[in-house]
Amino acid sequence: MGRTQSQWENVVGADSASLKIVKTYTYIESLTDSVQIVVTK
Incomplete structure (x- = not known):
């Protein structure tokens, strides 16, 4: 989800x-x- 930091750079x-x-x-x-992963478990 989202871009990696190197792609953004x-x-x-x-x-x-x-x-x-x-x-x-x-x-x-x-x-x-990370929060979404915790919530969905």
Whole structure:
């Protein structure tokens, strides 16, 4: 679910401000996925 972090880095490239936002979003998304896995069990 969602992109991997390396794919996001390739999309964003050298824009470090966007990269920071993307890394934060990816982290939050992975937490959300973990919560959903726990809830569905």
